[in-house]
Amino acid sequence: MTKSRCRSGRRAITTVAITLAIAVVLAACGSSSKANTSSTTAKKAALNVGSKNFGGAQILSQAYGQALAAKGYQITYKDNIGATELIYKALTNGDIDLYGEYQGTLLTYLNGTPTGDAQTTYAALQQKLPPTIVASKPAPAVDVNGFYVLKSTADKYHLTTISSLKPVAPQLVFGGPPECESRPLCLGAKEQQLYGLQFKEVKKLDPGGPITVKALDDGTIDVGLLFTGSSVIKPNYVLLQDDKGLQPADNPVAVIRKSVDTAEINSIIDKVNAALTVQEYNTLALQVQDQKLDPKDVAAAFLRSKGLA
Amino acid sequence: MTSLLGAGYNGSSWIDWSWVNDHTTEISTRLREHIVLALLALLYGLVIALPLAILASRKRRLLPPILSVTGVLYTIPSLAAFAFLLPFTGLSRETALIPLTAYSLLILVRNVVTGLDGVPAEVVEAARGMGYSAPRQLVQIELPLAVPAIIAGIRIAAVTLIGLVPVAALIGQGGLGAMMLDGFQRDFRTPITVAGVLVIALAVVTDAALVLVQRLATPWARRSRVAA
Amino acid sequence: MGPAIARGGVNFLGHVVDWFANGDHWHGREGVPYLVVQHLEISAISLLFAIVIALPIGLVLGHLRRGGFLAVSFSNIGRALPSLAILLLAVLAFGVGSPPKVFRTVGIGSFPTFIALVALAVPPVLTNTYVGMAGVDTELREAARGMGMSGAQVLRRVELPVALPLIMAGVRTSAVAVVATATLAAYVGWGGLGRYIIDGLAVSDNVRVFVGALLVALLSIVVELALGAVQRAVVSRGLQLRDQPAPAVVQRPAPTNA
Numbered sequence: 016m017t018k019s020r021c022r023s024g025r026r027a028i029t030t031v032a033i034t035l036a037i038a039v040v041l042a043a044c045g046s047s048s049k050a051n052t053s054s055t056t057a058k059k060a061a062l063n064v065g066s067k068n069f070g071g072a073q074i075l076s077q078a079y080g081q082a083l084a085a086k087g088y089q090i091t092y093k094d095n096i097g098a099t100e101l102i103y104k105a106l107t108n109g110d111i112d113l114y115g116e117y118q119g120t121l122l123t124y125l126n127g128t129p130t131g132d133a134q135t136t137y138a139a140l141q142q143k144l145p146p147t148i149v150a151s152k153p154a155p156a157v158d159v160n161g162f163y164v165l166k167s168t169a170d171k172y173h174l175t176t177i178s179s180l181k182p183v184a185p186q187l188v189f190g191g192p193p194e195c196e197s198r199p200l201c202l203g204a205k206e207q208q209l210y211g212l213q214f215k216e217v218k219k220l221d222p223g224g225p226i227t228v229k230a231l232d233d234g235t236i237d238v239g240l241l242f243t244g245s246s247v248i249k250p251n252y253v254l255l256q257d258d259k260g261l262q263p264a265d266n267p268v269a270v271i272r273k274s275v276d277t278a279e280i281n282s283i284i285d286k287v288n289a290a291l292t293v294q295e296y297n298t299l300a301l302q303v304q305d306q307k308l309d310p311k312d313v314a315a316a317f318l319r320s321k322g323l324a
Numbered sequence: 325m326t327s328l329l330g331a332g333y334n335g336s337s338w339i340d341w342s343w344v345n346d347h348t349t350e351i352s353t354r355l356r357e358h359i360v361l362a363l364l365a366l367l368y369g370l371v372i373a374l375p376l377a378i379l380a381s382r383k384r385r386l387l388p389p390i391l392s393v394t395g396v397l398y399t400i401p402s403l404a405a406f407a408f409l410l411p412f413t414g415l416s417r418e419t420a421l422i423p424l425t426a427y428s429l430l431i432l433v434r435n436v437v438t439g440l441d442g443v444p445a446e447v448v449e450a451a452r453g454m455g456y457s458a459p460r461q462l463v464q465i466e467l468p469l470a471v472p473a474i475i476a477g478i479r480i481a482a483v484t485l486i487g488l489v490p491v492a493a494l495i496g497q498g499g500l501g502a503m504m505l506d507g508f509q510r511d512f513r514t515p516i517t518v519a520g521v522l523v524i525a526l527a528v529v530t531d532a533a534l535v536l537v538q539r540l541a542t543p544w545a546r547r548s549r550v551a552a
Numbered sequence: 553m554g555p556a557i558a559r560g561g562v563n564f565l566g567h568v569v570d571w572f573a574n575g576d577h578w579h580g581r582e583g584v585p586y587l588v589v590q591h592l593e594i595s596a597i598s599l600l601f602a603i604v605i606a607l608p609i610g611l612v613l614g615h616l617r618r619g620g621f622l623a624v625s626f627s628n629i630g631r632a633l634p635s636l637a638i639l640l641l642a643v644l645a646f647g648v649g650s651p652p653k654v655f656r657t658v659g660i661g662s663f664p665t666f667i668a669l670v671a672l673a674v675p676p677v678l679t680n681t682y683v684g685m686a687g688v689d690t691e692l693r694e695a696a697r698g699m700g701m702s703g704a705q706v707l708r709r710v711e712l713p714v715a716l717p718l719i720m721a722g723v724r725t726s727a728v729a730v731v732a733t734a735t736l737a738a739y740v741g742w743g744g745l746g747r748y749i750i751d752g753l754a755v756s757d758n759v760r761v762f763v764g765a766l767l768v769a770l771l772s773i774v775v776e777l778a779l780g781a782v783q784r785a786v787v788s789r790g791l792q793l794r795d796q797p798a799p800a801v802v803q804r805p806a807p808t809n810a
Contacts, residue, residue, distance in 0.1 A: 336644075338641075396773055396776075399728055399769075399772045399773050399776045400768075400769040400772060400773075401731070401732030401733075401735050401736075401768055401769070401772055402732070403732075403735050403736055403746065403749060403765075403768070404732075404735060404749065404764070404765040404766075404768040404769050404772075405765070405769075407749045407752075407753075407761045407762065407764060407765035408762065408765045408766075408769075410753075410758060410761055410762075411564060411758035411759075411761065411762055412561075480631070483631045483632045484631050484632070486632045487631055487632035487633065487634065490634055490636045490637070491636060491736065493636070494736075494739060494750075494753070495753070500634075501636060504634075504636055504637050504640055505640075507640070508640040508643075508644065511644060513641060513644055513645075516637050516640050516641050516644070517637070517641065519634070519637060520634040520637030520638070520641070523632060523634040523637070524632060524633070524634065526632075527631070527632030
């Protein structure tokens with residue numbers, strides 16, 4: 016009895032030990048999933064490119080990253096990090112080296128005052144950025160916060176501008192990104208200063224994505240915050256005019272850590288930005304949001320069509 | 325430009341198979357991330373649970389507090405657990421791995437203790453009588469007999485972990501969960517469905533594989549009451 | 553470096569305490585009481601629905617001792633049920649809120665959340681009810697039959713009371729899973745205590761994230777303990793399940809699945 020117990024005991028332990036060994040090997044193999052670095056002749060810098068958490072921004076970061084990769088830089092992507100509050104911190108921390116941002120939003124986050132003019136906003140941004148961070152020249156495209164209502168709502172309350180929203184706001188429900196109430200360009204300080212909208216209820220949904228769209232469609236909210244350049248805007252949505260100029264020139268810029276920045280990188284990014292017109296940006300965004308194509312592929316096709324990759 | 329891209333995919337169909345076809349690389353990458361995370365948590369959990377459980381089964385006084393504390397911790401929802409660590413470890417893999425290891429640990433400690441407790445007293449005494457030293461007794465007699473319960477624990481832990489990993493996508497670490505969030509942000513059902521099905525499939529396969537391991541390891545236990 | 557970290561930690565906890573001390577955080581739609589009630593409301597309703605669905609099926613199947621393999625496999629799959637996927641798909645399919653009026657009056661602010669929670673809560677109740685019923689001693693059943701009880705009477709007067717501990721354990725497991733997953737629903741625009749976590753993440757406010765985590769953890773623990781007390785009260789003394797390390801089916805409550 017002892018002998019068979021011994022054998023069975025050993026068998027049990029052995030089987031478990033082998034299983035665990037296999038598991039450890041699997042884990043080790045799976046962990047070291049670094050892509051094989053193809054040895055190119057030029058040894059250029061390795062860069063971490065991050066992206067914000069909505070389609071338009073992801074296309075930007077992919078475009079910048081792939082354009083750089085085409086010139087020999089080793090790019091690693093960290094996608095979907097979050098809004099400016101999160102990703103800017105990641106940049107200053109060194110977790111990422113570069114990401115696609117919107118200059119008006121960033122300037123506001125840095126407590127600056129953007130205007131509706133791209134050049135003055137850019138100049139102001141350069142002043143506000145710490146010495147360790149640089150921003151590329153802005154692209155012509157714009158992607159700003161838009162206050163949208165359904166056509167039926169606009170007709171009912173005679174809404175054309177955001178100012179016309181003010182008297183009826185207390186009867187209406189608003190939906191936007193979770194960070195909206197603390198964002199000056201959304202429902203925060205600057206908006207309150209210019210328009211002073213007080214809604215019946217403010218729902219925290221998502222950054223210009225399907226939750227806000229669906230909420231607007233089914234009447235859960237009356238006014239929705241979507242992005243004019245990269246959200247899916249349905250034909251029956253009405254964009255309320257920003258008559259008091261709350262929204263700044265929110266042009267795409269690449270924000271980079273100065274320590275990795277070079278003249279070549281700047282020139283590559285400038286070329287990408289130069290090709291990003293309002294129309295182009297919009298088309299790209301819809302390809303991602305509407306046609307469900309990957310930002311990666313959309314950016315690649317865009318770069319190729321402009322001879323940048 | 326569109327000709328380079330193709331026609332796009334159908335957002336509202338539950339599975340658009342053309343998307344699946346075009347994205348096999350991405351799917352397998354996410355799957356691998358998912359497996360690695362769950363596996364690491366399982367292994368780390370086992371490494372901590374074994375000595376802890378052996379200690380608890382020896383020093384009976386420690387058992388009730390260990391079980392109560394682990395029971396309480398187990399109740400904490402995973403999003404909360406990841407969120408607890410976020411201020412300290414940031415958006416890194418550790419923020420996901422530490423709580424996952426903790427959950428794995430909690431399940432495993434209980435089951436290892438059950439296993440060790442299940443060793444008949446006569447066997448222990450017989451071993452003592454035959455001159456087995458305490459370490460030899462543990463390794464050659466008690467642990468082998470505890471293997472069915474240990475494997476039952478590993479099964480539960482593995483399947484539970486596979487189900488928990490997606491939540492970590494909310495802090496940027498989620499394997500198949502990242503696929504779910506990506507699809508969601510674009511109003512695109514297919515990635516979500518595919519990811520969901522794969523999570524379940526992974527759990528079922530893992531469970532079956534571990535049942536096999538259990539049968540191989542302890543054939544004598546087959547006829548007695550096997551943990552469901 | 554060590555003391556600096558400790559000081560940083562104490563500093564942080566100081567902020568957390570300040571957050572709780574701030575009166576604003578206890579009023580209105582984003583205040584603690586409102587969100588706690590909202591959280592509990594949908595959890596309770598979803599759990600009730602799940603019980604209404606799962607209990608009869610489990611009772612009948614268990615009594616007839618049919619479909620055992622299914623019920624037990626259900627339990628294992630249930631542990632890995634991707635509730636995040638269900639939640640996200642439900643939102644894409646049904647939109648974010650505005651459930652049929654009847655649901656709204658009962659306090660369900662979000663139909664997709666409700667669906668996901670019910671889907672999540674059914675397996676543990678179903679499995680445990682089945683196993684509890686099927687596991688009743690054959691001798692007991694036969695004795696009851698011998699005494700002239702009909703099938704229904706055996707179910708009601710013998711099997712059900714004996715199965716009750718396991719059934720209650722299943723309900724407890726479901727309850728904690730539901731409360732936990734309701735936390736997740738804040739990601740899709742719902743409210744509840746998860747709101748603090750999601751909003752804190754969105755604006756990188758670590759204090760708020762931590763506060764949310766704390767409150768959610770506390771709520772889950774309270775629910776688990778409360779139901780434990782209910783279990784002890786409801787199940788007759790002789791049938792109490794002693795608190796043992798868990799065998800495979802009588803699950804300890806599970807953390808949030810996704």
